[in-house]
Amino acid sequence: MPPMYGASSKDSLLRTATHAAALCAISQLPDQKHLQYRAADTYGKAMRIAAHALQDPIQSRSDETLQATLLLCLYESIKATDQSITAWSNHVEGASAIVQSRGLQQLETEQSLALFRAARTHMLINCIRQGKPTKQLEAGMNWLCDTTEDDPLAYLTHCTIELPSLMEKTRRVCERQRDAKSMADMEAIIERACHLEATMQNWAASLSEEWLPHTIAYIPEKPADPLNADAWVGPVHSFSDVHKGSVLNKLHSCHMLSAAVILNGLEWLRPYDYPMDDRYIHTRWIEQRTVDDICSSVPFYLGIGKQRARTPDQMETIADLIGGYSLIWPLHAASSCPRISKDQWLYIYGRLAKIAKECGLEQALLISSEYKEKVVPSV
Known part of the structure:
Protein backbone atom coordinates (compact mmCIF):
# COMPACT_ATOMS: atom_id res chain seq x y z
CA MET A 1 0.00 0.00 0.00
CA PRO A 2 2.60 2.71 0.92
CA PRO A 3 4.68 2.26 -2.30
CA MET A 4 1.57 2.43 -4.48
CA TYR A 5 0.25 5.44 -2.60
CA GLY A 6 3.59 7.23 -2.86
CA ALA A 7 3.82 6.60 -6.60
CA SER A 8 0.27 7.75 -7.33
CA SER A 9 -0.68 11.27 -8.39
CA LYS A 10 -2.45 13.76 -6.14
CA ASP A 11 -5.96 13.27 -7.53
CA SER A 12 -5.59 9.62 -8.50
CA LEU A 13 -8.19 6.96 -7.74
CA LEU A 14 -5.95 5.31 -5.14
CA ARG A 15 -5.25 8.50 -3.20
CA THR A 16 -8.87 9.59 -3.28
CA ALA A 17 -10.12 6.18 -2.13
CA THR A 18 -7.48 6.14 0.63
CA HIS A 19 -8.55 9.56 1.84
CA ALA A 20 -12.22 8.52 1.78
CA ALA A 21 -11.56 5.40 3.88
CA ALA A 22 -9.32 7.29 6.31
CA LEU A 23 -11.83 10.11 6.76
CA CYS A 24 -14.64 7.61 7.27
CA ALA A 25 -12.63 5.79 9.96
CA ILE A 26 -11.68 8.97 11.81
CA SER A 27 -15.21 10.35 11.54
CA GLN A 28 -16.49 7.40 13.58
CA LEU A 29 -14.74 8.76 16.68
CA PRO A 30 -17.17 10.58 18.99
CA ASP A 31 -15.42 13.96 18.66
CA GLN A 32 -14.88 13.76 14.89
CA LYS A 33 -18.44 13.31 13.59
CA HIS A 34 -18.17 16.54 11.59
CA LEU A 35 -15.82 14.74 9.17
CA GLN A 36 -18.60 12.43 7.97
CA TYR A 37 -19.74 14.92 5.30
CA ARG A 38 -16.19 15.34 4.03
CA ALA A 39 -15.74 11.56 3.98
CA ALA A 40 -18.94 11.10 1.97
CA ASP A 41 -17.90 13.83 -0.49
CA THR A 42 -14.46 12.24 -0.97
CA TYR A 43 -16.08 8.83 -1.42
CA GLY A 44 -18.34 10.22 -4.13
CA LYS A 45 -15.32 11.68 -5.89
CA ALA A 46 -13.55 8.31 -5.71
CA MET A 47 -16.58 6.57 -7.20
CA ARG A 48 -16.60 8.99 -10.15
CA ILE A 49 -12.89 8.44 -10.79
CA ALA A 50 -13.40 4.66 -10.51
CA ALA A 51 -16.17 4.75 -13.12
CA HIS A 52 -13.75 6.31 -15.62
CA ALA A 53 -10.90 3.96 -14.66
CA LEU A 54 -13.02 0.87 -15.23
CA GLN A 55 -13.68 1.96 -18.82
CA ASP A 56 -9.97 1.85 -19.60
CA PRO A 57 -8.85 -1.73 -20.49
CA ILE A 58 -5.40 -1.22 -18.94
CA GLN A 59 -6.23 0.89 -15.91
CA SER A 60 -9.19 -1.32 -15.00
CA ARG A 61 -6.83 -4.28 -14.44
CA SER A 62 -4.12 -2.41 -12.56
CA ASP A 63 -2.98 -2.96 -8.98
CA GLU A 64 -4.02 0.60 -8.18
CA THR A 65 -7.61 0.05 -9.29
CA LEU A 66 -7.93 -3.22 -7.37
CA GLN A 67 -6.43 -1.66 -4.23
CA ALA A 68 -8.78 1.32 -4.55
CA THR A 69 -11.77 -1.01 -4.90
CA LEU A 70 -10.78 -2.81 -1.70
CA LEU A 71 -10.46 0.56 0.04
CA LEU A 72 -13.99 1.40 -1.06
CA CYS A 73 -15.01 -1.92 0.53
CA LEU A 74 -13.31 -0.75 3.71
CA TYR A 75 -15.19 2.55 3.58
CA GLU A 76 -18.54 0.78 3.40
CA SER A 77 -17.65 -1.75 6.10
CA ILE A 78 -16.73 1.08 8.48
CA LYS A 79 -19.84 3.10 7.62
CA ALA A 80 -22.06 0.03 8.10
CA THR A 81 -25.57 1.27 7.32
CA ASP A 82 -28.29 -0.82 5.67
CA GLN A 83 -27.35 0.75 2.32
CA SER A 84 -23.61 0.36 2.82
CA ILE A 85 -23.88 -3.40 3.36
CA THR A 86 -25.26 -3.74 -0.18
CA ALA A 87 -22.66 -1.29 -1.50
CA TRP A 88 -19.89 -3.27 0.21
CA SER A 89 -21.10 -6.46 -1.46
CA ASN A 90 -21.15 -4.70 -4.85
CA HIS A 91 -17.58 -3.50 -4.35
CA VAL A 92 -16.51 -7.04 -3.43
CA GLU A 93 -18.07 -8.39 -6.61
CA GLY A 94 -16.29 -5.64 -8.54
CA ALA A 95 -12.98 -6.67 -7.00
CA SER A 96 -13.77 -10.27 -7.98
CA ALA A 97 -14.30 -9.23 -11.60
CA ILE A 98 -11.01 -7.31 -11.62
CA VAL A 99 -9.14 -10.31 -10.20
CA GLN A 100 -10.60 -12.65 -12.81
CA SER A 101 -9.61 -10.26 -15.61
CA ARG A 102 -5.99 -10.19 -14.42
CA GLY A 103 -5.28 -13.90 -14.81
CA LEU A 104 -2.47 -15.89 -13.25
CA GLN A 105 0.18 -13.26 -13.95
CA GLN A 106 -1.06 -11.39 -10.88
CA LEU A 107 0.62 -14.04 -8.73
CA GLU A 108 4.07 -13.16 -10.06
CA THR A 109 4.75 -10.09 -7.89
CA GLU A 110 4.46 -9.77 -4.13
CA GLN A 111 2.20 -6.72 -4.40
CA SER A 112 -0.25 -8.28 -6.86
CA LEU A 113 -0.33 -11.55 -4.91
CA ALA A 114 -1.21 -9.70 -1.70
CA LEU A 115 -4.07 -7.92 -3.50
CA PHE A 116 -5.32 -11.22 -4.94
CA ARG A 117 -5.42 -12.76 -1.47
CA ALA A 118 -7.14 -9.73 0.04
CA ALA A 119 -9.84 -9.80 -2.66
CA ARG A 120 -10.33 -13.54 -2.16
CA THR A 121 -10.78 -13.08 1.60
CA HIS A 122 -13.40 -10.38 0.97
CA MET A 123 -15.28 -12.69 -1.40
CA LEU A 124 -15.27 -15.52 1.13
CA ILE A 125 -16.67 -13.21 3.81
CA ASN A 126 -19.30 -11.97 1.36
CA CYS A 127 -20.43 -15.54 0.67
CA ILE A 128 -20.61 -16.28 4.40
CA ARG A 129 -22.57 -13.10 5.09
CA GLN A 130 -25.09 -13.82 2.33
CA GLY A 131 -25.33 -17.52 3.17
CA LYS A 132 -24.53 -18.43 -0.42
CA PRO A 133 -22.23 -21.14 -1.78
CA THR A 134 -18.81 -20.15 -3.04
CA LYS A 135 -19.50 -20.82 -6.71
CA GLN A 136 -17.82 -17.59 -7.74
CA LEU A 137 -14.69 -18.82 -5.99
CA GLU A 138 -14.67 -22.07 -7.91
CA ALA A 139 -15.36 -20.79 -11.42
CA GLY A 140 -13.63 -18.60 -13.96
CA MET A 141 -10.14 -19.15 -12.62
CA ASN A 142 -8.50 -21.30 -9.99
CA TRP A 143 -8.92 -19.27 -6.82
CA LEU A 144 -6.66 -21.68 -4.95
CA CYS A 145 -3.80 -21.32 -7.39
CA ASP A 146 -1.38 -19.64 -4.98
CA THR A 147 1.07 -21.43 -2.72
CA THR A 148 0.53 -20.83 0.98
CA GLU A 149 3.84 -21.69 2.65
CA ASP A 150 4.61 -18.00 3.18
CA ASP A 151 1.20 -16.89 4.42
CA PRO A 152 -0.75 -18.62 7.22
CA LEU A 153 -3.86 -16.56 6.47
CA ALA A 154 -3.81 -17.71 2.83
CA TYR A 155 -3.53 -21.33 4.00
CA LEU A 156 -6.48 -20.80 6.34
Whole structure:
Protein backbone atom coordinates (compact mmCIF):
# COMPACT_ATOMS: atom_id res chain seq x y z
CA MET A 1 0.00 0.00 0.00
CA PRO A 2 2.60 2.71 0.92
CA PRO A 3 4.68 2.26 -2.30
CA MET A 4 1.57 2.43 -4.48
CA TYR A 5 0.25 5.44 -2.60
CA GLY A 6 3.59 7.23 -2.86
CA ALA A 7 3.82 6.60 -6.60
CA SER A 8 0.27 7.75 -7.33
CA SER A 9 -0.68 11.27 -8.39
CA LYS A 10 -2.45 13.76 -6.14
CA ASP A 11 -5.96 13.27 -7.53
CA SER A 12 -5.59 9.62 -8.50
CA LEU A 13 -8.19 6.96 -7.74
CA LEU A 14 -5.95 5.31 -5.14
CA ARG A 15 -5.25 8.50 -3.20
CA THR A 16 -8.87 9.59 -3.28
CA ALA A 17 -10.12 6.18 -2.13
CA THR A 18 -7.48 6.14 0.63
CA HIS A 19 -8.55 9.56 1.84
CA ALA A 20 -12.22 8.52 1.78
CA ALA A 21 -11.56 5.40 3.88
CA ALA A 22 -9.32 7.29 6.31
CA LEU A 23 -11.83 10.11 6.76
CA CYS A 24 -14.64 7.61 7.27
CA ALA A 25 -12.63 5.79 9.96
CA ILE A 26 -11.68 8.97 11.81
CA SER A 27 -15.21 10.35 11.54
CA GLN A 28 -16.49 7.40 13.58
CA LEU A 29 -14.74 8.76 16.68
CA PRO A 30 -17.17 10.58 18.99
CA ASP A 31 -15.42 13.96 18.66
CA GLN A 32 -14.88 13.76 14.89
CA LYS A 33 -18.44 13.31 13.59
CA HIS A 34 -18.17 16.54 11.59
CA LEU A 35 -15.82 14.74 9.17
CA GLN A 36 -18.60 12.43 7.97
CA TYR A 37 -19.74 14.92 5.30
CA ARG A 38 -16.19 15.34 4.03
CA ALA A 39 -15.74 11.56 3.98
CA ALA A 40 -18.94 11.10 1.97
CA ASP A 41 -17.90 13.83 -0.49
CA THR A 42 -14.46 12.24 -0.97
CA TYR A 43 -16.08 8.83 -1.42
CA GLY A 44 -18.34 10.22 -4.13
CA LYS A 45 -15.32 11.68 -5.89
CA ALA A 46 -13.55 8.31 -5.71
CA MET A 47 -16.58 6.57 -7.20
CA ARG A 48 -16.60 8.99 -10.15
CA ILE A 49 -12.89 8.44 -10.79
CA ALA A 50 -13.40 4.66 -10.51
CA ALA A 51 -16.17 4.75 -13.12
CA HIS A 52 -13.75 6.31 -15.62
CA ALA A 53 -10.90 3.96 -14.66
CA LEU A 54 -13.02 0.87 -15.23
CA GLN A 55 -13.68 1.96 -18.82
CA ASP A 56 -9.97 1.85 -19.60
CA PRO A 57 -8.85 -1.73 -20.49
CA ILE A 58 -5.40 -1.22 -18.94
CA GLN A 59 -6.23 0.89 -15.91
CA SER A 60 -9.19 -1.32 -15.00
CA ARG A 61 -6.83 -4.28 -14.44
CA SER A 62 -4.12 -2.41 -12.56
CA ASP A 63 -2.98 -2.96 -8.98
CA GLU A 64 -4.02 0.60 -8.18
CA THR A 65 -7.61 0.05 -9.29
CA LEU A 66 -7.93 -3.22 -7.37
CA GLN A 67 -6.43 -1.66 -4.23
CA ALA A 68 -8.78 1.32 -4.55
CA THR A 69 -11.77 -1.01 -4.90
CA LEU A 70 -10.78 -2.81 -1.70
CA LEU A 71 -10.46 0.56 0.04
CA LEU A 72 -13.99 1.40 -1.06
CA CYS A 73 -15.01 -1.92 0.53
CA LEU A 74 -13.31 -0.75 3.71
CA TYR A 75 -15.19 2.55 3.58
CA GLU A 76 -18.54 0.78 3.40
CA SER A 77 -17.65 -1.75 6.10
CA ILE A 78 -16.73 1.08 8.48
CA LYS A 79 -19.84 3.10 7.62
CA ALA A 80 -22.06 0.03 8.10
CA THR A 81 -25.57 1.27 7.32
CA ASP A 82 -28.29 -0.82 5.67
CA GLN A 83 -27.35 0.75 2.32
CA SER A 84 -23.61 0.36 2.82
CA ILE A 85 -23.88 -3.40 3.36
CA THR A 86 -25.26 -3.74 -0.18
CA ALA A 87 -22.66 -1.29 -1.50
CA TRP A 88 -19.89 -3.27 0.21
CA SER A 89 -21.10 -6.46 -1.46
CA ASN A 90 -21.15 -4.70 -4.85
CA HIS A 91 -17.58 -3.50 -4.35
CA VAL A 92 -16.51 -7.04 -3.43
CA GLU A 93 -18.07 -8.39 -6.61
CA GLY A 94 -16.29 -5.64 -8.54
CA ALA A 95 -12.98 -6.67 -7.00
CA SER A 96 -13.77 -10.27 -7.98
CA ALA A 97 -14.30 -9.23 -11.60
CA ILE A 98 -11.01 -7.31 -11.62
CA VAL A 99 -9.14 -10.31 -10.20
CA GLN A 100 -10.60 -12.65 -12.81
CA SER A 101 -9.61 -10.26 -15.61
CA ARG A 102 -5.99 -10.19 -14.42
CA GLY A 103 -5.28 -13.90 -14.81
CA LEU A 104 -2.47 -15.89 -13.25
CA GLN A 105 0.18 -13.26 -13.95
CA GLN A 106 -1.06 -11.39 -10.88
CA LEU A 107 0.62 -14.04 -8.73
CA GLU A 108 4.07 -13.16 -10.06
CA THR A 109 4.75 -10.09 -7.89
CA GLU A 110 4.46 -9.77 -4.13
CA GLN A 111 2.20 -6.72 -4.40
CA SER A 112 -0.25 -8.28 -6.86
CA LEU A 113 -0.33 -11.55 -4.91
CA ALA A 114 -1.21 -9.70 -1.70
CA LEU A 115 -4.07 -7.92 -3.50
CA PHE A 116 -5.32 -11.22 -4.94
CA ARG A 117 -5.42 -12.76 -1.47
CA ALA A 118 -7.14 -9.73 0.04
CA ALA A 119 -9.84 -9.80 -2.66
CA ARG A 120 -10.33 -13.54 -2.16
CA THR A 121 -10.78 -13.08 1.60
CA HIS A 122 -13.40 -10.38 0.97
CA MET A 123 -15.28 -12.69 -1.40
CA LEU A 124 -15.27 -15.52 1.13
CA ILE A 125 -16.67 -13.21 3.81
CA ASN A 126 -19.30 -11.97 1.36
CA CYS A 127 -20.43 -15.54 0.67
CA ILE A 128 -20.61 -16.28 4.40
CA ARG A 129 -22.57 -13.10 5.09
CA GLN A 130 -25.09 -13.82 2.33
CA GLY A 131 -25.33 -17.52 3.17
CA LYS A 132 -24.53 -18.43 -0.42
CA PRO A 133 -22.23 -21.14 -1.78
CA THR A 134 -18.81 -20.15 -3.04
CA LYS A 135 -19.50 -20.82 -6.71
CA GLN A 136 -17.82 -17.59 -7.74
CA LEU A 137 -14.69 -18.82 -5.99
CA GLU A 138 -14.67 -22.07 -7.91
CA ALA A 139 -15.36 -20.79 -11.42
CA GLY A 140 -13.63 -18.60 -13.96
CA MET A 141 -10.14 -19.15 -12.62
CA ASN A 142 -8.50 -21.30 -9.99
CA TRP A 143 -8.92 -19.27 -6.82
CA LEU A 144 -6.66 -21.68 -4.95
CA CYS A 145 -3.80 -21.32 -7.39
CA ASP A 146 -1.38 -19.64 -4.98
CA THR A 147 1.07 -21.43 -2.72
CA THR A 148 0.53 -20.83 0.98
CA GLU A 149 3.84 -21.69 2.65
CA ASP A 150 4.61 -18.00 3.18
CA ASP A 151 1.20 -16.89 4.42
CA PRO A 152 -0.75 -18.62 7.22
CA LEU A 153 -3.86 -16.56 6.47
CA ALA A 154 -3.81 -17.71 2.83
CA TYR A 155 -3.53 -21.33 4.00
CA LEU A 156 -6.48 -20.80 6.34
CA THR A 157 -8.48 -19.46 3.38
CA HIS A 158 -7.61 -22.59 1.40
CA CYS A 159 -8.86 -24.71 4.31
CA THR A 160 -12.14 -22.90 4.79
CA ILE A 161 -13.22 -21.88 1.31
CA GLU A 162 -15.81 -24.68 1.30
CA LEU A 163 -17.57 -23.47 4.45
CA PRO A 164 -20.20 -21.22 2.79
CA SER A 165 -21.18 -24.08 0.47
CA LEU A 166 -21.51 -26.49 3.40
CA MET A 167 -23.62 -23.95 5.30
CA GLU A 168 -25.93 -23.57 2.29
CA LYS A 169 -26.21 -27.35 1.80
CA THR A 170 -27.02 -27.84 5.49
CA ARG A 171 -29.80 -25.27 5.32
CA ARG A 172 -31.30 -26.89 2.22
CA VAL A 173 -31.24 -30.42 3.66
CA CYS A 174 -32.83 -29.18 6.91
CA GLU A 175 -35.76 -27.91 4.85
CA ARG A 176 -36.38 -31.37 3.36
CA GLN A 177 -38.34 -34.29 4.76
CA ARG A 178 -36.24 -36.64 6.85
CA ASP A 179 -35.88 -39.81 4.76
CA ALA A 180 -33.09 -42.16 3.76
CA LYS A 181 -31.83 -39.89 0.95
CA SER A 182 -31.85 -36.66 2.93
CA MET A 183 -30.27 -38.36 5.94
CA ALA A 184 -27.48 -39.74 3.75
CA ASP A 185 -26.93 -36.26 2.30
CA MET A 186 -26.69 -34.78 5.78
CA GLU A 187 -24.22 -37.45 6.89
CA ALA A 188 -22.01 -36.55 3.92
CA ILE A 189 -22.14 -32.84 4.83
CA ILE A 190 -21.29 -33.56 8.47
CA GLU A 191 -18.41 -35.82 7.45
CA ARG A 192 -16.98 -33.10 5.21
CA ALA A 193 -17.36 -30.46 7.92
CA CYS A 194 -15.60 -32.74 10.42
CA HIS A 195 -12.76 -33.14 7.91
CA LEU A 196 -12.43 -29.36 7.54
CA GLU A 197 -12.48 -28.95 11.31
CA ALA A 198 -9.69 -31.52 11.67
CA THR A 199 -7.69 -29.71 8.96
CA MET A 200 -7.99 -26.42 10.86
CA GLN A 201 -6.99 -28.12 14.10
CA ASN A 202 -3.90 -29.62 12.45
CA TRP A 203 -2.98 -26.25 10.96
CA ALA A 204 -3.24 -24.54 14.34
CA ALA A 205 -1.08 -27.25 15.91
CA SER A 206 1.63 -26.65 13.27
CA LEU A 207 2.04 -22.93 14.01
CA SER A 208 5.34 -21.76 15.43
CA GLU A 209 5.66 -20.34 18.95
CA GLU A 210 5.52 -16.73 17.74
CA TRP A 211 1.96 -17.26 16.49
CA LEU A 212 0.60 -18.64 19.74
CA PRO A 213 -1.12 -16.49 22.37
CA HIS A 214 0.59 -15.85 25.69
CA THR A 215 -1.36 -15.94 28.95
CA ILE A 216 -0.62 -12.77 30.93
CA ALA A 217 -3.34 -13.05 33.58
CA TYR A 218 -6.08 -15.35 34.79
CA ILE A 219 -9.60 -14.39 35.86
CA PRO A 220 -10.65 -16.97 38.49
CA GLU A 221 -14.43 -16.50 38.38
CA LYS A 222 -17.23 -15.06 36.30
CA PRO A 223 -17.74 -11.29 36.60
CA ALA A 224 -20.64 -10.13 38.73
CA ASP A 225 -21.65 -7.67 36.00
CA PRO A 226 -20.76 -9.36 32.68
CA LEU A 227 -22.28 -6.56 30.58
CA ASN A 228 -19.66 -4.10 31.85
CA ALA A 229 -16.76 -6.43 32.66
CA ASP A 230 -13.34 -5.83 31.11
CA ALA A 231 -12.45 -9.54 30.96
CA TRP A 232 -14.20 -12.90 30.96
CA VAL A 233 -13.41 -15.79 33.30
CA GLY A 234 -10.29 -17.77 32.35
CA PRO A 235 -6.97 -16.78 30.77
CA VAL A 236 -6.25 -13.31 29.37
CA HIS A 237 -4.25 -13.57 26.16
CA SER A 238 -1.63 -11.37 24.55
CA PHE A 239 -0.17 -11.75 21.04
CA SER A 240 3.12 -10.98 19.32
CA ASP A 241 1.36 -8.43 17.12
CA VAL A 242 -2.08 -7.41 15.90
CA HIS A 243 -1.85 -9.37 12.65
CA LYS A 244 -1.11 -12.70 14.33
CA GLY A 245 -3.90 -12.20 16.83
CA SER A 246 -6.32 -11.32 14.02
CA VAL A 247 -5.39 -14.43 12.02
CA LEU A 248 -6.03 -16.60 15.08
CA ASN A 249 -9.38 -14.90 15.63
CA LYS A 250 -10.25 -15.56 11.98
CA LEU A 251 -9.46 -19.20 12.70
CA HIS A 252 -11.79 -19.06 15.70
CA SER A 253 -14.54 -17.57 13.52
CA CYS A 254 -14.12 -20.42 11.03
CA HIS A 255 -14.30 -22.93 13.90
CA MET A 256 -17.65 -21.40 14.85
CA LEU A 257 -18.96 -21.86 11.30
CA SER A 258 -17.83 -25.47 10.92
CA ALA A 259 -19.16 -26.28 14.40
CA ALA A 260 -22.54 -24.80 13.47
CA VAL A 261 -22.71 -27.05 10.39
CA ILE A 262 -21.88 -30.16 12.42
CA LEU A 263 -24.09 -29.39 15.43
CA ASN A 264 -27.10 -28.18 13.44
CA GLY A 265 -26.74 -31.13 11.11
CA LEU A 266 -26.68 -33.64 13.97
CA GLU A 267 -29.63 -31.97 15.70
CA TRP A 268 -31.63 -32.43 12.49
CA LEU A 269 -30.30 -35.93 11.82
CA ARG A 270 -30.81 -37.29 15.34
CA PRO A 271 -33.47 -35.09 16.96
CA TYR A 272 -33.98 -37.34 19.98
CA ASP A 273 -30.48 -38.46 20.89
CA TYR A 274 -28.00 -36.06 19.24
CA PRO A 275 -26.38 -35.18 22.62
CA MET A 276 -25.18 -38.80 22.81
CA ASP A 277 -23.32 -38.64 19.47
CA ASP A 278 -19.54 -38.50 19.97
CA ARG A 279 -19.24 -35.97 17.14
CA TYR A 280 -21.72 -33.70 18.88
CA ILE A 281 -19.93 -33.94 22.23
CA HIS A 282 -16.53 -33.22 20.68
CA THR A 283 -17.74 -30.37 18.47
CA ARG A 284 -19.67 -28.77 21.30
CA TRP A 285 -16.46 -28.75 23.32
CA ILE A 286 -14.59 -27.14 20.41
CA GLU A 287 -17.32 -24.52 20.03
CA GLN A 288 -17.25 -23.51 23.69
CA ARG A 289 -13.45 -23.45 23.80
CA THR A 290 -13.43 -21.27 20.69
CA VAL A 291 -15.84 -18.74 22.21
CA ASP A 292 -13.67 -18.70 25.34
CA ASP A 293 -10.55 -18.07 23.23
CA ILE A 294 -12.23 -15.14 21.47
CA CYS A 295 -13.19 -13.68 24.84
CA SER A 296 -9.61 -14.15 26.07
CA SER A 297 -8.35 -11.89 23.26
CA VAL A 298 -10.65 -8.97 24.08
CA PRO A 299 -8.43 -7.14 26.64
CA PHE A 300 -5.50 -7.15 24.18
CA TYR A 301 -7.51 -5.43 21.46
CA LEU A 302 -9.31 -2.99 23.72
CA GLY A 303 -6.12 -1.87 25.43
CA ILE A 304 -7.07 -3.02 28.92
CA GLY A 305 -4.13 -3.33 31.30
CA LYS A 306 -0.55 -3.23 30.08
CA GLN A 307 -1.20 -5.04 26.80
CA ARG A 308 -2.76 -3.28 23.85
CA ALA A 309 -2.99 -3.83 20.10
CA ARG A 310 -0.81 -0.96 18.91
CA THR A 311 2.58 -0.11 17.48
CA PRO A 312 4.82 2.54 19.07
CA ASP A 313 4.01 5.15 16.42
CA GLN A 314 0.22 4.88 16.74
CA MET A 315 -1.91 7.38 18.60
CA GLU A 316 -3.98 5.85 21.37
CA THR A 317 -7.27 6.71 19.64
CA ILE A 318 -6.10 5.06 16.40
CA ALA A 319 -4.99 1.98 18.34
CA ASP A 320 -8.45 1.85 19.94
CA LEU A 321 -10.08 2.11 16.51
CA ILE A 322 -7.94 -0.66 15.02
CA GLY A 323 -8.41 -2.87 18.06
CA GLY A 324 -12.17 -2.41 18.11
CA TYR A 325 -12.51 -2.98 14.37
CA SER A 326 -10.43 -6.18 14.61
CA LEU A 327 -12.77 -7.61 17.25
CA ILE A 328 -16.11 -7.06 15.52
CA TRP A 329 -16.07 -10.12 13.26
CA PRO A 330 -14.96 -12.69 15.89
CA LEU A 331 -17.30 -11.25 18.54
CA HIS A 332 -20.19 -11.41 16.09
CA ALA A 333 -19.31 -15.04 15.38
CA ALA A 334 -19.27 -15.80 19.11
CA SER A 335 -22.51 -13.92 19.79
CA SER A 336 -24.34 -15.94 17.12
CA CYS A 337 -23.77 -19.18 19.04
CA PRO A 338 -27.10 -20.18 20.68
CA ARG A 339 -25.42 -22.62 23.06
CA ILE A 340 -23.31 -20.24 25.16
CA SER A 341 -24.48 -19.09 28.58
CA LYS A 342 -26.52 -15.93 29.05
CA ASP A 343 -23.71 -14.38 31.10
CA GLN A 344 -21.13 -15.00 28.39
CA TRP A 345 -23.45 -13.60 25.74
CA LEU A 346 -23.92 -10.51 27.92
CA TYR A 347 -20.15 -10.10 28.19
CA ILE A 348 -19.76 -10.32 24.40
CA TYR A 349 -22.63 -7.91 23.82
CA GLY A 350 -21.15 -5.49 26.35
CA ARG A 351 -17.80 -5.49 24.54
CA LEU A 352 -19.53 -4.83 21.22
CA ALA A 353 -21.44 -1.97 22.84
CA LYS A 354 -18.15 -0.56 24.15
CA ILE A 355 -16.65 -0.71 20.65
CA ALA A 356 -19.71 1.04 19.21
CA LYS A 357 -19.67 3.78 21.84
CA GLU A 358 -15.97 4.48 22.35
CA CYS A 359 -14.68 3.73 18.84
CA GLY A 360 -17.73 5.01 16.99
CA LEU A 361 -18.03 1.72 15.11
CA GLU A 362 -21.78 1.37 15.21
CA GLN A 363 -21.73 -1.76 13.03
CA ALA A 364 -20.54 -3.59 16.14
CA LEU A 365 -24.16 -3.67 17.34
CA LEU A 366 -25.63 -5.08 14.12
CA ILE A 367 -26.68 -8.26 15.91
CA SER A 368 -29.91 -10.08 15.14
CA SER A 369 -32.55 -8.36 17.25
CA GLU A 370 -34.55 -11.59 17.34
CA TYR A 371 -31.66 -13.47 18.92
CA LYS A 372 -30.88 -10.60 21.28
CA GLU A 373 -34.46 -10.48 22.56
CA LYS A 374 -34.55 -14.25 22.95
CA VAL A 375 -31.36 -14.46 24.99
CA VAL A 376 -31.50 -11.18 26.89
CA PRO A 377 -34.98 -9.60 26.78
CA SER A 378 -33.87 -6.76 29.05
CA VAL A 379 -31.10 -5.48 26.74
